[in-house]
Amino acid sequence: MPPKKKFKATASSSTTVFDRRRFISPEAKERYKQNVIHRNCIPERGLENFLPDKIHSLGWEKFTEQPTAVSIPLVKEFYVNANEHENFKVFVWAFWIKFGSFSINRFYHTQDIPNDDYSRLRDEGVDLDEIIRTIARLGAEWKRSASDVTHFPSFGLIPNCKIWHHFTSSKLIPSSNTSEVTKERALLNFVIQKGYSIDVGRVIQCC
Structure with a gap:
C-alpha cells in the first residue's frame, strides 16, 4: 500500500x-x-x-x-x-x-486485532531458525548478505506453505518475485502455520 x-x-x-x-x-x-x-x-x-480448515480457523473465508x-x-x-x-x-x-x-x-470480514502476533513478532524479533524449520523442508537454509539474513529459495517450502507463500505474495505483501522467501514473508507464513493472530487490514495498509 x-x-x-x-x-x-x-x-x-x-x-x-x-x-x-x-x-x-x-x-x-x-x-x-x-x-x-x-x-x-x-x-x-x-x-x-x-486448505479449508486453516482458512476457517483464521476467519479468512471472504479474504x-x-x-x-x-x-x-x-x-x-x-x-x-x-x-x-x-x-x-x-x-x-x-x-x-x-x-x-x-x-x-x-x-x-476480518478482525481488528490490537497488538496482533504478526506485528509483535515482526517488531520484537523471532528465531529465524525456528521459522525455517516450521515452513521449509529439511536442508533449507537462509541466504546471507555481509550483515544480515535475506531470504531462502521458495522451492524449499513444504507444500502447504508454498500455497500460502503464493497467496500472501499476491494479497498481503505483494511481490512479483515468488522464487524467494524474504524474512517478512517467511514470518507471515510461520504465523499462519502456528495459528497466531494477524490483523489483515494493518498488514495491507502498511505494505
Missing part, C-alpha cells in the same frame, strides 16, 4: 492542466505517466478449495475468495492518488475511498 505520509504538491506544478476526475493533483498525473501506466499489476489470487475482474487503469489511478491520501482516504474518479486498516477489515 502507499506510504502513510501525505505528499505535498509544489507551487510550480499546481497550475498544470490535468483531469480532475482521475487525479488528485498534477503530480499524481505525472507519476501515472512516468512510472505506472506501463507497469504490470500483481494479480490477486484466491484459495478456494484449498481468500477468488477475486473478481477489476479495471486495471482504475487500480493504477488509485495507487498514484494514494500517495497523497488524507488519513487513508484516496481520491478515485471524484469519490473518496477509505483504505485504512479498519475499512479493509470491514470489507474482508
Whole structure:
C-alpha cells in the first residue's frame, strides 16, 4: 500500500492542466505517466478449495475468495492518488475511498486485532531458525548478505506453505518475485502455520 505520509504538491506544478476526475493533483498525473501506466499489476489470487480448515480457523473465508475482474487503469489511478491520501482516504474518479486498516477489515470480514502476533513478532524479533524449520523442508537454509539474513529459495517450502507463500505474495505483501522467501514473508507464513493472530487490514495498509 502507499506510504502513510501525505505528499505535498509544489507551487510550480499546481497550475498544470490535468483531469480532475482521475487525479488528485498534477503530480499524481505525472507519476501515472512516468512510472505506472506501463507497469504490470500483481494479480490477486484466491484459495478456494484449498486448505479449508486453516482458512476457517483464521476467519479468512471472504479474504481468500477468488477475486473478481477489476479495471486495471482504475487500480493504477488509485495507487498514484494514494500517495497523497488524507488519513487513508484516496481520491478515485471524484469519490473518496477509505483504505485504512479498519475499512479493509470491514470489507474482508476480518478482525481488528490490537497488538496482533504478526506485528509483535515482526517488531520484537523471532528465531529465524525456528521459522525455517516450521515452513521449509529439511536442508533449507537462509541466504546471507555481509550483515544480515535475506531470504531462502521458495522451492524449499513444504507444500502447504508454498500455497500460502503464493497467496500472501499476491494479497498481503505483494511481490512479483515468488522464487524467494524474504524474512517478512517467511514470518507471515510461520504465523499462519502456528495459528497466531494477524490483523489483515494493518498488514495491507502498511505494505
